[in-house]
Amino acid sequence: MPHDLSSSRTALRICPLCEATCGLSLTIEGTRVTGARGDREDVLSHGFICPKGASIGGLDADPDRLRTPLVRRDGVLTEATWSEAFDAIARALPALAEEHGQQAVGVVLGNPNVHTVAGALYPSALLSALRTRALFTASTLDQMPKHVSSGLLFGDPNAIAVPDLDRTGHLLLLGANPLESNGSLCTAPDFPGRLKALRRRGGTLTVVDPRRTRTARLADRHVAIRPGTDALLLAALAHVLFDEKLTDPGALAGHVEGLDEVAAAMAEFAPETVAPACGVDAATIRTMARELAAAPAAAVYGRIGSCTVEHGTLASWLVDVLNILTGNLDRPGGALFPLSATARAPRPAAPGKGFALGRWTSRVSGHPEAKGELPVAALAEEIETPGEGRIRALIVLAANPVLSAPDGDRLDRALGGLDFMVSVDPYLNETSLHADVVLPPPPPSRSAHFDFAFNALAVRNQVRYTRPAVPLEDGLLDESEILARLVLAVSGMHGADPSAVDDLVIDRTLTRAVADPHSPVHGRSPAPLAAALTGRTGPERRLDLMLRLGPYGDGFGADPDGLTLERLLDHPHGIDLGPLRPRIPEVLTTRSGRVELLPEPIAADLPRLRDALADRDGPHALVLVGRRHLRSNNSWLHNIAELSGGSNVCTLQVHPADAARLGLVDGGRATVASDGGTVTAPVEITDAVRPGVVSLPHGWGHHRPGTRLSVAAARPGVNVNQLLDGTRLDPLSGTAVLNGFPVTVTPAMTPEPATATVAPMGTPVVPRP
Known part of the structure; x- marks a missing residue:
């Protein structure tokens, strides 16, 4: 039915602005969203x-x-x-690939892609059409270490266990601040309420963080670790479990190999050996290990602060190792693997293909790929360096690497040297201002929403879908149509109906399904199955297909009570699919069919961790960490006036003792220097950071002229990633070291920098250098 635009009404919408995916009830006047409140009937939030x-x-x-x-x-x-835009793409990109080879066209995916239907469904088709290995994503600025460790342990880089927050009795949390971030690689609306409920039922919360964050203030114990040493602390905890014979894998015992090898590998990481390096005394480490082992149900959870450091993959691996050693992996109250409604239906447990790293390398510095991706920190050199395979064209989907990647100034210059660039972005920002074509998706209220990625990380199995709350305005295209047309433009099918992309994916999926003896449609004909799909759009038909073939689906009639799109639409607040449950061995796809506790790449990287025991700077050395703001999400939301101000400010937090030693004053300015350059920021003196640590938030630096970000440009802040030159990487995952790197800090004598020059709407902008 068409929307009634003549009066005030309400409409449901799943929030796309962070990983919590809360249900919203929007108040709409005509086509304008005038209010938003939480949907009390939402099955998850x-x-x-x-x-x-x-x-x-x-x-x-x-x-x-x-x-x-x-x-x-x-x-x-x-x-x-729109026709002129896609015509320009169709003329340029296929010709560049023909002249210079497929690797001359690169793709950059930002994390907003996992928050939209289009971003989940179409990039794979785009990469297939381009046949390029030059893929760079925000994962190598965030969670790639967890994907790599999961791939090596379980055979599947997307097999990520999440803490069973609502049933655990003991939570050890490292490098995460969910009271500000709302959770990450753990979809849990009202994370703060869930932690408070843990405390009310007598559970224990331990937070390991160099800052006394809002989450740390809620904890029973706050451990102010030296940044970047999470893997050392975790190794020491594992050492205590082995040394004091506290290990008990429980039901996992028959599915794990390599326990003795891990015990031997942890022998060198006694708490007394590790304590000086990580800044946590040995007695505290031993107490933490004993409490973890003694808890009836416990979970260890590490996030970005333990990922974006020099031993990020080892830290991510050790999080799961500790959960395994204490019998808490894959059991209620511990850490469990969610089962989303669009996941592949469970198959009989059997050995799989395993997970491989380094199947190819980057052209210039030889960085190994991880999960099909190259480090985004290497993007600038891949554009700048002459030779065969040089990136000459770039497609950037919802990404702003000039701010989010190391050494944005270098990347800013490199983007100016491209032959052609396409950006799909609603803003003319620090990256998209370099594009030859900018394709803007519509506002959130005009888009349907389904969480393909985050349902696979949710603390409770559920499924929810919302159609657009407001119809598209004339002149706008749905994001799915934009990306479908982009696929057609680069694949030689320019001008075809966008539904051709969806039809092709549906046909390929059903062809595989009917040939699969474990599929509910095995042996059937694909054509009638495709004709049975429902939905108003191509993306809805694909969603219906995934639901029907998924673990709760109707199997195209095989289970009459199973899930379909029509059934989901009948439940506008979602369908609860129950608590998480044990799923090993069905999740394992390693070559052995078991949890491979000490895979060779991990074992080969452990000597580097041992070297870190002696790699300590002097008493006055400073290291820098980032921080999250509840009213922001990376660089996305700095242009929203309602979210500016308050605690959402770009300041350099410094401990009082360090400030006194350095001659810094509260509200004054300081210059921070490291490998990649310097930035100057206002000083905020606070004992919320431990001595020897300073903190700058991520995602700022909106000072470049030519953008159309008037609110952000008025409060530009500084880009903390400009302090990095891109050479500091976790070698296994290619993830940039954005936390725990050394800096020098001095009082600044320079005046506050001017704000950016913002291009008004409707005027020509940004001549290419």
């Missing part, structure tokens, strides 16, 4: 809402959002029609 969700109307109506494509003509970006 139960009415919880944070400031980001409450401000979705401001994001929706931001006057700086692009409403029409931009195409570069005579060196200047100007407004264009």
